[in-house]
Amino acid sequence: MKKVxxxxxxxxxxxxxxxxxxxxxxxxxxxxxTNKFIEFDNYITTLRDIINELMLQVxxxxxxxxIGIGAPNGNYYxxxxxxxxxLPWKGKVCLVDELKKYFDxxxxxxxxxxxxxxxxxxxxxxxxxxxxxxITLGTGLGSGVVVNGNLVYGSDGFAGxxxxxxxxxxxxxxxxxxxxxxxxxxxATGIKRTVFELICNENYPSKMRDISFSDLTxxxxxxxxxxGDKIALMAFDKTSxxxxxxxxxxxxxxxxxxxxxxxxxxxxxxxxxxxTKKYMEQFLLPVFRNKVSILPSALLGTNIAVxxxxxxxxx
Amino acid sequence: MKKVxxxxxxxxxxxxxxxxxxxxxxxxxxxxxTNKFIEFDNYITTLRDIINELMLQVxxxxxxxxIGIGAPNGNYYxxxxxxxxxLPWKGKVCLVDELKKYFDxxxxxxxxxxxxxxxxxxxxxxxxxxxxxxITLGTGLGSGVVVNGNLVYGSDGFAGxxxxxxxxxxxxxxxxxxxxxxxxxxxATGIKRTVFELICNENYPSKMRDISFSDLTxxxxxxxxxxGDKIALMAFDKTSxxxxxxxxxxxxxxxxxxxxxxxxxxxxxxxxxxxTKKYMEQFLLPVFRNKVSILPSALLGTNIAVxxxxxxxxx
Numbered sequence: 276m277k278k279v280x281x282x283x284x285x286x287x288x289x290x291x292x293x294x295x296x297x298x299x300x301x302x303x304x305x306x307x308x309t310n311k312f313i314e315f316d317n318y319i320t321t322l323r324d325i326i327n328e329l330m331l332q333v334x335x336x337x338x339x340x341x342i343g344i345g346a347p348n349g350n351y352y353x354x355x356x357x358x359x360x361x362l363p364w365k366g367k368v369c370l371v372d373e374l375k376k377y378f379d380x381x382x383x384x385x386x387x388x389x390x391x392x393x394x395x396x397x398x399x400x401x402x403x404x405x406x407x408x409x410i411t412l413g414t415g416l417g418s419g420v421v422v423n424g425n426l427v428y429g430s431d432g433f434a435g436x437x438x439x440x441x442x443x444x445x446x447x448x449x450x451x452x453x454x455x456x457x458x459x460x461x462x463a464t465g466i467k468r469t470v471f472e473l474i475c476n477e478n479y480p481s482k483m484r485d486i487s488f489s490d491l492t493x494x495x496x497x498x499x500x501x502x503g504d505k506i507a508l509m510a511f512d513k514t515s516x517x518x519x520x521x522x523x524x525x526x527x528x529x530x531x532x533x534x535x536x537x538x539x540x541x542x543x544x545x546x547x548x549x550x551t552k553k554y555m556e557q558f559l560l561p562v563f564r565n566k567v568s569i570l571p572s573a574l575l576g577t578n579i580a581v582x583x584x585x586x587x588x589x590x
Numbered sequence: 591m592k593k594v595x596x597x598x599x600x601x602x603x604x605x606x607x608x609x610x611x612x613x614x615x616x617x618x619x620x621x622x623x624t625n626k627f628i629e630f631d632n633y634i635t636t637l638r639d640i641i642n643e644l645m646l647q648v649x650x651x652x653x654x655x656x657i658g659i660g661a662p663n664g665n666y667y668x669x670x671x672x673x674x675x676x677l678p679w680k681g682k683v684c685l686v687d688e689l690k691k692y693f694d695x696x697x698x699x700x701x702x703x704x705x706x707x708x709x710x711x712x713x714x715x716x717x718x719x720x721x722x723x724x725i726t727l728g729t730g731l732g733s734g735v736v737v738n739g740n741l742v743y744g745s746d747g748f749a750g751x752x753x754x755x756x757x758x759x760x761x762x763x764x765x766x767x768x769x770x771x772x773x774x775x776x777x778a779t780g781i782k783r784t785v786f787e788l789i790c791n792e793n794y795p796s797k798m799r800d801i802s803f804s805d806l807t808x809x810x811x812x813x814x815x816x817x818g819d820k821i822a823l824m825a826f827d828k829t830s831x832x833x834x835x836x837x838x839x840x841x842x843x844x845x846x847x848x849x850x851x852x853x854x855x856x857x858x859x860x861x862x863x864x865x866t867k868k869y870m871e872q873f874l875l876p877v878f879r880n881k882v883s884i885l886p887s888a889l890l891g892t893n894i895a896v897x898x899x900x901x902x903x904x905x
Contacts, residue, residue, distance in 0.1 A: 406745040528733075
């Protein structure tokens with residue numbers, strides 16, 4: 276009998292549950308609206324029923340190896356979700372312990388960026404790599420660091436918060452309460468803030484001058500850049516410069532073989548990958564130069580969140 | 591029979607060879623002038639003779655477990671010293687392979703800061719810790735990062751060059767060819783540069799105004815600070831602020847339990863440890879606050895270079 280893994284991606288809006296084969300195929304999948312489950316108990320029994328339903332659906336040739344879960348503020352060590360700002364359950368919920376009441380297999384939770392990192396290692400471009408970094412450029416900047424073939428969880432399970440390293444001292448206000456965090460510059464929201472900064476500081480014409488801050492998306496900025504909009508191109512360049520400089524710092528600490536970029540902004544490959552690499556090289560200690568690749572995730576376009584969560588329980 | 595380890599600290603001026611017991615005692619020790627050995631072959635046979643001589647000296651109750659070596663630009667993976675600017679042998683020398691011709695035991699080389707890190711883990715304050723960081727504040731800033739109980743070497747053996755992360759973009763010129771590296775601010779030379787910057791920018795009286803840049807030492811700055819010299823006190827504060835901010839970045843990546851400080855500047859415990867901690871807390875993501883200790887190395891005052899090198903081959 277073949278083994279399969281269940282990957283669960285818990286987001287603020289939806290929870291996606293998928294059954295994943297060892298060759299990275301999602302054999303069955305279902306989605307439920309996370310924010311409709313005010314009662315955590317009800318959420319857990321629904322997850323249980325869906326997992327059983329999906330396993331029935333894939334048929335009797337497969338047995339369940341384990342359940343991997345990616346969730347905001349998911350703690351690998353405790354198995355809990357702790358103080359997740361955009362989930363309906365307040366304080367701490369014992370996700371792994373509750374699911375263990377129903378499934379006698381390996382069950383693991385971590386945050387979404389770490390799940391994506393494991394996904395890249397097990398199914399993606401980092402196969403066989405012992406030392407690499409994953410950067411997810413979404414609403415914020417998430418990261419996962421792999422050292423000696425293992426994901427770095429740190430002493431409390433919260434390692435890999437590179438998005439909250441300081442890019443510019445006293446800089447932009449961050450949702451975490453600090454100022455100048457990397458994710459306030461390098462993320463879908465970060466590049467939008469950069470566009471509006473450039474609109475103030477530069478006189479170049481731009482269609483973005485007619486769009487409000489609330490309405491503008493990072494996809495718009497990409498589209499304008501492709502049309503040759505100077506402000507949009509400058510915003511991509513500035514984003515690459517700051518990301519490149521901070522990645523150079525990260526390289527001095529862990530010396531990875533490669534940095535993978537995932538998330539909405541990574542789809543703008545031609546405007547962000549090569550330029551980030553160029554700036555990183557400028558700030559690198561000579562001993563690291565021309566050694567570290569920057570690559571788009573090999574899993575762009577897939578449901579990396581579900582694949583990565585499933586990969587958490589891979590053999 | 592008890593096992594002992596040999597620790598060798600290769601410095602630009604001297605090489606110190608010590609036989610170290612498992613309870614961190616140096617049982618026998620000898621020093622030779624590194625820069626007198628222009629011929630690498632001659633250096634190796636001298637090391638061989640001294641190791642044999644010291645083992646005879648400690649007596650027949652002990653057998654040699656292994657030889658650990660801390661050397662500038664020592665590469666753990668290759669066993670070579672590569673392009674060390676202040677050693678007499680140019681290019682690459684095959685240190686481990688050459689010594690293996692004479693000794694049938696484990697022989698390992700790494701750089702001096704990494705050796706100190708292992709020393710802290712095996713004999714010092716980091717005993718039992720799985721995740722910690724070591725910072726050595728000497729002429730430069732060296733570092734070692736331990737994750738899941740293992741020292742991080744990275745993909746090429748050169749991880750842990752935190753001293754060359756960027757503290758201030760476009761800042762002070764560094765010996766590595768870049769500008770703004772952390773060690774140009776936080777090290778014995780860094781604090782001296784800060785003193786001279788303060789002398790230019792501030793009008794406070796200071797005896798240091800009568801001392802040349804070449805003559806002033808970090809020990810002097812400490813002594814003046816203890817006498818209440820305002821410029822010296824400000825220099826310690828500025829050093830702590832920059833180190834604290836950059837340590838906050840490092841914490842977001844690896845989430846260590848503690849940061850240990852070693853080296854000349856660490857002797858100024860009262861002026862650097864608490865203030866670095868204060869600034870680090872200011873820049874930390876809330877989830878990490880009040881979790882990470884900053885501690886002086888428990889091996890201050892010992893020959894950590896020899897102990898750490900010996901610890902490289904500990905069981």
